[in-house]
Amino acid sequence: MDEQFPPEGVWAEAYIALGSNMGEREQLLMEAIALIDSHPHIEASRVSGIYETDPIGYTDQPPFLNMVMAVRTTLPPLVLLRLLLSFEQKLGRVRHIRWGPRTIDLDLLLYHNVIMDQEELTLPHPRMLERSFVLVPLHDVIEQMHPLQEQVKAASEAALHDGKEGITLWKTINWRSASEPLES
Numbered sequence: 499m500d501e502q503f504p505p506e507g508v509w510a511e512a513y514i515a516l517g518s519n520m521g522e523r524e525q526l527l528m529e530a531i532a533l534i535d536s537h538p539h540i541e542a543s544r545v546s547g548i549y550e551t552d553p554i555g556y557t558d559q560p561p562f563l564n565m566v567m568a569v570r571t572t573l574p575p576l577v578l579l580r581l582l583l584s585f586e587q588k589l590g591r592v593r594h595i596r597w598g599p600r601t602i603d604l605d606l607l608l609y610h611n612v613i614m615d616q617e618e619l620t621l622p623h624p625r626m627l628e629r630s631f632v633l634v635p636l637h638d639v640i641e642q643m644h645p646l647q648e649q650v651k652a653a654s655e656a657a658l659h660d661g662k663e664g665i666t667l668w669k670t671i672n673w674r675s676a677s678e679p680l681e682s
């Protein structure tokens with residue numbers, strides 16, 4: 499991976515998955531979006547619906563709220579990842595059990611067309627196409643022209659159709675109108 503990507507001043511599109519199943523779940527998600535969007539080198543472009551999802555993996559834990567946001571950024575992928583980890587800490591991320599309940603989880607799913615496999619970061623996210631709690635909200639926001647759009651659409655429709663994985667639309671939000679003061 500070119501360490502200089504994106505070139506100076508160029509904005510790249512990235513997708514971030516958000517999840518919470520401890521504490522004030524919706525408020526934590528909204529605070530995470532606000533933190534991400536307030537960074538000078540990141541701009542929220544689209545925000546999915548909020549889905550309530552049955553826990554996958556370690557199942558003896560409360561349901562999650564999951565969503566995905568599309569952003570534009572001038573930060574390289576590893577810098578963006580580290581920033582997301584710092585936002586998790588800032589929001590008081592608590593996780594007592596590996597795979598167990600957590601206040602906030604921010605995962606970098608996709609970054610432009612970057613493919614990389616490093617200890618710190620693998621892109622695209624290695625498990626994203628198996629997880630309906632990622633695929634369904636990602637389908638809400640993924641670019642029509644994105645190379646994975648058709649695959650995400652088919653997998654998301656299949657997950658909603660067979661209904662095995664316990665995912666329901668919990669709320670839709672208008673991120674821009676919720677976050678910006680009305681013009682006078």
Ligand code: GSY
Nearest residue numbers: 517551552553554555562597631
């Ligand atoms: O990898 C994210 C944490 N996580 C989740 C999640 O966000 N949603 C659902 N439904 N199950 C999960 N299992 C884990 S681990």
